[in-house]
Amino acid sequence: MASSAHRSMASALLFLNLIIYVVVAIIAGWAINYSIDESKNSLEGVSPPVRLFPIYFPIGNLATGFFVIFALLAGVVGISTSLTGLSDVKEGSPANMMSAASSALVAWTLTLLAMGLACKEISVSWRPASLRTLEAFTIVQAATQLLCAISLHAGAHAVILETPIGGRV
Structure with a gap:
């Protein structure tokens, strides 16, 4: 049946997204932890720039704070979405x-x-390798998550048809 093909493709994409979202959350969490640890050392004897966050990001540029926070948020939401999506696809009801x-x-x-904030950070100035890795994973994640959403919508449509x-699957 067509729905089983959609469901297997959606399951594979959900698993791939789960792995990538875990990597994004780990790198973004590391960047926040590094910034918290290094803020004290970086700001000794220097007046801090305009504070947009309670954390000063000594790595990256002015877009780093926004990007890392939203990457961590997207990573955590993506992990929970992928896990619940895998169980929902396994169930298979409309x-x-x-x-x-x-x-x-x-x-x-x-x-x-x-991803938009990653693109802004790329256009502003140089970043360390850890942030470039996070940017690359975030940009790739946007594409794979779109494919996953399309696959899930197609699978849902096939299951409904x-x-x-008045019946059940």
Whole structure:
């Protein structure tokens, strides 16, 4: 059946996204931890720049704070979306497939926001290798999450078409 092909593709993309979101969350979490640890050393004897966050980011540029926070947010939401999406796809009912598809769309919009900030950070100035890695993973994640959301919507549509009226799968 067509829905089983969509479900297997969606499951594979959800698993891939889970792995990438975990990597994004780990790198963004490291960047925040590094900034918290190094803020005290970086600001000794220097007046800090305009504070947009309670954390001063000694790595990167002025867009780093926004980017790292939104990358961590997208990573955490993406991890939860991927985990619940895997269980929803395994269940396979139309309601579960639509739930997975809508949560994938929410995770994609957050990832797009983080990707936009990554592009802004790239255009501002030089960054260390750890931030360039986070930017690359975020940009790739935006594309794979879009494919996952499309696959989930197609799978949900196929399951709805295969479900008899008033019946269960």
